[in-house]
Amino acid sequence: MLLAVLAAGFSGCKPSAEETAADAQIIKVGEFASLTGSEASFGQSSHDGTLLAVEDINNAGGVLGKKLQLITEDDQSKDGESATAVKKLISRDKVVAILGEVASIRSIEAAQICQQYKVPQISPSSTNPKVTQTGDYIFRVCFIDPFQGTVMAQFAAKTLKAKKVALLTDVGSTYSVGLADFFKAGFIAGGGEIVAEQKFTKDDKDFKAQLTAVKTANPDAIFIPAYYGQVTLIALQARELGITVPLFGGDGWEAPELTEGPGAAEALEGCYFSTHFSPEQDSPKIKQFVAAYQKRFGSVPDAMGALGYDSVLALVDAIKRAGSSDSDKIRDALATVKNLEGVTGITTLDTNRDAQKPAVILEIKGGKFVYKETVNP
Amino acid sequence: MTEFLQQLINGVSVGSMYALIALGYTLVYGVLRFINFAHSDVFMVGAFAGMYLGRNLGQASVGGGLLVMLGAMAICAVLGMLIERFAYRPLRDRSKLSVLITAIGMSLFLENAGQLVFGPNPQPFPTTFPSRNFELGLVVVSSKDLVVFGVAVVLLAALQLLVLKTRIGTAMRATAFNPQAAALMGININHVISFTFGLGSALAAAGGILWAYKFPKIDPLMGIAPGLTAFVAAVLGGIGNIPGAALGGLLIGIIETFVKGSRWSTWSEAIAFILLIIILMFRPAGLLGETQPEKV
Numbered sequence: 001m002l003l004a005v006l007a008a009g010f011s012g013c014k015p016s017a018e019e020t021a022a023d024a025q026i027i028k029v030g031e032f033a034s035l036t037g038s039e040a041s042f043g044q045s046s047h048d049g050t051l052l053a054v055e056d057i058n059n060a061g062g063v064l065g066k067k068l069q070l071i072t073e074d075d076q077s078k079d080g081e082s083a084t085a086v087k088k089l090i091s092r093d094k095v096v097a098i099l100g101e102v103a104s105i106r107s108i109e110a111a112q113i114c115q116q117y118k119v120p121q122i123s124p125s126s127t128n129p130k131v132t133q134t135g136d137y138i139f140r141v142c143f144i145d146p147f148q149g150t151v152m153a154q155f156a157a158k159t160l161k162a163k164k165v166a167l168l169t170d171v172g173s174t175y176s177v178g179l180a181d182f183f184k185a186g187f188i189a190g191g192g193e194i195v196a197e198q199k200f201t202k203d204d205k206d207f208k209a210q211l212t213a214v215k216t217a218n219p220d221a222i223f224i225p226a227y228y229g230q231v232t233l234i235a236l237q238a239r240e241l242g243i244t245v246p247l248f249g250g251d252g253w254e255a256p257e258l259t260e261g262p263g264a265a266e267a268l269e270g271c272y273f274s275t276h277f278s279p280e281q282d283s284p285k286i287k288q289f290v291a292a293y294q295k296r297f298g299s300v301p302d303a304m305g306a307l308g309y310d311s312v313l314a315l316v317d318a319i320k321r322a323g324s325s326d327s328d329k330i331r332d333a334l335a336t337v338k339n340l341e342g343v344t345g346i347t348t349l350d351t352n353r354d355a356q357k358p359a360v361i362l363e364i365k366g367g368k369f370v371y372k373e374t375v376n377p
Numbered sequence: 378m379t380e381f382l383q384q385l386i387n388g389v390s391v392g393s394m395y396a397l398i399a400l401g402y403t404l405v406y407g408v409l410r411f412i413n414f415a416h417s418d419v420f421m422v423g424a425f426a427g428m429y430l431g432r433n434l435g436q437a438s439v440g441g442g443l444l445v446m447l448g449a450m451a452i453c454a455v456l457g458m459l460i461e462r463f464a465y466r467p468l469r470d471r472s473k474l475s476v477l478i479t480a481i482g483m484s485l486f487l488e489n490a491g492q493l494v495f496g497p498n499p500q501p502f503p504t505t506f507p508s509r510n511f512e513l514g515l516v517v518v519s520s521k522d523l524v525v526f527g528v529a530v531v532l533l534a535a536l537q538l539l540v541l542k543t544r545i546g547t548a549m550r551a552t553a554f555n556p557q558a559a560a561l562m563g564i565n566i567n568h569v570i571s572f573t574f575g576l577g578s579a580l581a582a583a584g585g586i587l588w589a590y591k592f593p594k595i596d597p598l599m600g601i602a603p604g605l606t607a608f609v610a611a612v613l614g615g616i617g618n619i620p621g622a623a624l625g626g627l628l629i630g631i632i633e634t635f636v637k638g639s640r641w642s643t644w645s646e647a648i649a650f651i652l653l654i655i656i657l658m659f660r661p662a663g664l665l666g667e668t669q670p671e672k673v
Contacts, residue, residue: 036497038596076497171643199642203602205592208387209637216380229499233592240510240519241383261501261593262437263508 026069027062027325029054029315030089032100032110037077038202038229041255042102042304046124047072048297049308050099056292057312063319068312071095075106082106086113086121096325097122099311102304103227104128104175111138120318120331124311125276125304127251128178132353139334139353141310142276142344143377145175148250149182151359151375152223152274157190160246160272162220166196168210168234170226173202179225179250187223195219200230207234208241215243222247228255235267251275254302254362254369265367272372276303277344278360280371289343302369303344303360310342314349379515384638385631390522390591392630393529397584398607399614399622400536401577407617408553408573411473414480415460416581417604418487419453421597423582424502424589425495426452431503442506446528446586450579457578458571465574466567491597502593505586525587532583533623536576540619549573553617606633606649613653615666624664 031050034043054070057063071093073085082101089095090113098114098121101107107126114121115135123131123140127148132138156162165187170176184194196217198210211234214222222238224231224247231253238247253273259265279290279300289309293301301309317340318333319325340347345357358376362369398420405413426449434441464483468476511518540546551559552569560566588603589595606629614625629649636645656664 036492038499040498198638200637201643205588205594205599205602206387206391206634206637208390209384209634210642212380212383212387213638215383229594233594236593240508240517240521242510242512242517257499257501262504263593264501 025066027066027319028069028071028093028095030086030093030095030098031070031072032075032082032085032089032098033072034077034101034103034106035074039077039103039227041228041257043074043077045302045304046102046308048293049301049305050124050312052293052296053309053312057316063316064323064325066325075101079105079109082110083113086110090117090119095119096327097315097330099124099315101126104131104178105173107131108134108174111135114138119327120334122311122315122334124307125251128174130174130178136353137331139314139349141314141342141347141355142307143357143359144354145179146182147377148274148359149179150186152248152250153183153186153190153192155272155274155361156187156221156223156248157192160221160248162192164193164195164219166198166214166217166219166222167194168198168200168214168222168224168226170230171199171201173226175252176225180223183223183225204230205233207237211238211241211243215241219245221245224249225252227252228258232258232261232264235271236263239267246271248272251303254304259364259367268364269366271364272361274359274361276357276360277306278362278371281360285341286343306343310344310347313342314340314347382516384634386516386518386522388631388634389627390525391634392627393526394584394587394591395603395607395610395630396623396626397529397532397580397587398603399611399626400533400619401581402608402611403616403619403622404573404577408549408570411476412480412608413577415483415487416577417600418484418491419457419578420581420585420588420604421491421600422456422487423449423453423585424595424599425491426582427505427586427589428500428502428595431505434503434505437504437507439506445505446583449582449586453582454575454579457574461571461574488597495597497597499594499596502589502595505590521591525591528583528587532580536580537619545569545572609649609653613656613663615663618663618665621663621665
């Protein structure tokens, strides 16, 4: 009996012939996302887009004759968890590449691990420049905040006709601080004036103190580069204080939860934000993607979903051109991704491993996000 | 001047919620001499109970809002009594440290159970009380601020009356003073302690509902930050002292608001804690607390 158990134990250690054969037929791709927690909407959308792309690729026969296997870890929107998730994916699951995240602070955290283990990471939608500056194994398929900040600065001056703008920044978020700085530089360069700069932290729920100070400065508009959960509360409290000027922000606003709850849609009526994609854009590629996404998940994709999809396209393109699923070879091929057509536009990775893509500005009307304009780099 | 007045209103509004939560800490400490760290999570359960009750309410109205609040208070009172019965009572004769650790364990249990039962993602809180803005000159007072302040004052007064004028209040004070002697006088200590937990938890639920009404996004970890601040408020005012908790809550709320509205906004919590340290250096028992000589 004991012998039998021991024998079984030993044979279990060695991969059987079928297992090795199956392993040879798949390419393991790791993904970490904020599937739960304060930025759950980002993680869910991004994951859905990624999953759809993997399924599409596999249904079309896979890559290099192998199927992609997506292994997903949830980082619960917590700082610190993404490093653990990525370490697990690399050392236990032996993935060849990592996809993720949306929030810049968590992408940077994971990037340090990926760079150390020399596993290429593609962030679908982290826009802070520091993400890809971590090292030469880190890529992204979206635009970066210097561009987004400039776009919103021009938008404030031209479309909102704002001369005085107040800033409200989440000091605990790399994304928020970076975007605020780039916006400020762009807006001042365009002749505008920043009349108030107020700060808050991630756990804050009460913004009335900061908003009262903003109100006293009497701005024409308020720029809030923050994530959707906080923006809803800020908008509600701003309206309670009798602040009627438009609020505007970046891609961190884009989540259906933004206008959920009592009074949220009214508080945000006529506000604007910049993002990467609109399902209303007139292009056959986008229409096809929106239809497929709706069929699979029953909802309209947002920018995080679209970028999740494009991150897989970039990875597959690199694997194909590398002709191998070796991490180092994938990295080299990723560095030369050029004119790759995706749902968020054409991806060409520059020497900083960033993409240059058009930004889309959406307006909030009746709780829905309505396409306003596209700004090209 | 306008800004000053507006910030004062903002501060009083947050401060009265801190005061409500601080009362729960103080009440339990007064009777049992231990800090119930699970209190801030009962506050969270109160908000979620309010969310489920409020969803069935339909139209927002003052009566409906009060109904939701009373319902949530009843649910949390039962929860508080159950926590005391099954987590704290078996350890009552052990060292204070064991109970304290159990309280921390209970807090973590409620937070994680909350993530499992309610889901970990923030959810919108339905409107229970109707809300509108009143403009007094340049200052804007939201009906939310008025409701929060009004409910806090009423509950505070009711609590003070209950503790000082009723039989059960007398029994609570007797138990706080000397549990053994109180038991010998025929007071059922278990009932009194159970009642105290029920009362404190009901106040936490009221605080949770008001918090959710003012900041309508709730999640299972929502209690941690206000719970910590309210605990500081209770210590600042003199833990075990009811008017002290109210004073501490208001004070912290107002200071926090003024700091947040200034250039040093990210220092708001640090300044509250520095203030706590300074006050405790000069008045170790808190602002309204009385130093009692240690019994030998």
